[in-house]
Amino acid sequence: MPLLRTLLLTALAPITWGTTYLVTTELLPPGHPLFAALIRALPAGVIAVILGRSIPHGTWWMKAALLGTLNIGGFFPLLFIAAERLPGGVAAAVAGAQPLILLALGSVVLRERVRPVAAIAAVAGAAGVAAIVLGPSAALDPLGIAAAVGGVTCTAVGIILTKHWGRPPRTGAVAYAGWQLTAGGLFLLPLTLVFEGIPAEIHPDNVLGYLWLTTAGGLIAYALWFRGIERLPVAAPGLLALLSPVVATILGVALAHEAFTPVQLTGLLVVLSALVAGQLAVLRQPRAVTPRAPQPMATP
Known part of the structure; x- marks a missing residue:
C-alpha cells in the first residue's frame, strides 16, 4: 500500500530525531546548542540543493525562506530557550500537544474535517507523552513555557503552510528539503556567531555526532518528513512526531541506564496505542488526490 509505505517512511524522521538528545549529551561539546543546530541545518541544506539540482524561483524564494524559518531556524532557538529554563520532561510534554494544534489549524486553514478518532488519539498521545517525560520535580517557568509553546506553534504553522503550498512542479523532495534547511541555517548563522560562537575544540567523537545530525537527522530525515507532510492528512505527521520523545526515553533507558x-x-503504551489508532484512521479514510500542475498541450 503506497499510503502505508509513506507512513512508515515518514515515521523514520521523528524516530531519528529521538536520537538527538543522546547524541547531544554523549558526543557533542557542551554549551553550543545553536552551533549544533546550525551544523544540522546548513550543510545538509546545501548538499540537498546540490543533489536536487533545483533552486527556488519566483514567489518560492519568499515561501522557502518563511518555511525554513518556521520549521528549522525559528524553532531551534525557542527549543533551546525552553530546554535551558525548563526540565526536559516539561518541554517534551509541551511538544506532545502539537497534534492538537495541528488538528485545530488544519480544520481552519486546510478545511480538513477533524475525525473523532484522530482527536481522541491526539489527546491520548499528549497525555501519554506527559506520563513518559514528566516527573515529580517538574517546574514551570513562564518564559520557558512560552518558548516551548512558541517552538511547537512554529513547527505546526510550518507543517500547515508546507501542506497548503505543496511542492512546486519538477522539484524533488530532496531539493525541497534543501531549500528549507538552507533557509533555516542562514537564519541560525548570525544568531550562532553573535550569541555562542564556534567551539574552541572539536574532537573526533564530536565530528561523529555532527555527521549524524547533518546526514540522518538533517538531510535524510527532513526529506522524508516534508515528503510525508505533502502526501498525508494533517493529523498523521503530528501523531508521528510523538515517536521522538518515545525513542529518546527508550534510548535513555537502554543506553544511558536511566530509570523507567x-x-x-x-504512558509509553498509551502513546503507541494512540499512534496505531490514529494511523489506522488515516489508512481507512479515502485518499486525497494531490493536485498536479497543468501540463502544456502537445503540438499537433
Whole structure:
C-alpha cells in the first residue's frame, strides 16, 4: 500500500530525531546548542540543493525562506530557550500537544474535517507523552513555557503552510528539503556567531555526532518528513512526531541506564496505542488526490 509505505517512511524522521538528545549529551561539546543546530541545518541544506539540482524561483524564494524559518531556524532557538529554563520532561510534554494544534489549524486553514478518532488519539498521545517525560520535580517557568509553546506553534504553522503550498512542479523532495534547511541555517548563522560562537575544540567523537545530525537527522530525515507532510492528512505527521520523545526515553533507558517507572511504561503504551489508532484512521479514510500542475498541450 503506497499510503502505508509513506507512513512508515515518514515515521523514520521523528524516530531519528529521538536520537538527538543522546547524541547531544554523549558526543557533542557542551554549551553550543545553536552551533549544533546550525551544523544540522546548513550543510545538509546545501548538499540537498546540490543533489536536487533545483533552486527556488519566483514567489518560492519568499515561501522557502518563511518555511525554513518556521520549521528549522525559528524553532531551534525557542527549543533551546525552553530546554535551558525548563526540565526536559516539561518541554517534551509541551511538544506532545502539537497534534492538537495541528488538528485545530488544519480544520481552519486546510478545511480538513477533524475525525473523532484522530482527536481522541491526539489527546491520548499528549497525555501519554506527559506520563513518559514528566516527573515529580517538574517546574514551570513562564518564559520557558512560552518558548516551548512558541517552538511547537512554529513547527505546526510550518507543517500547515508546507501542506497548503505543496511542492512546486519538477522539484524533488530532496531539493525541497534543501531549500528549507538552507533557509533555516542562514537564519541560525548570525544568531550562532553573535550569541555562542564556534567551539574552541572539536574532537573526533564530536565530528561523529555532527555527521549524524547533518546526514540522518538533517538531510535524510527532513526529506522524508516534508515528503510525508505533502502526501498525508494533517493529523498523521503530528501523531508521528510523538515517536521522538518515545525513542529518546527508550534510548535513555537502554543506553544511558536511566530509570523507567511503571507510570512511564503506561504512558509509553498509551502513546503507541494512540499512534496505531490514529494511523489506522488515516489508512481507512479515502485518499486525497494531490493536485498536479497543468501540463502544456502537445503540438499537433
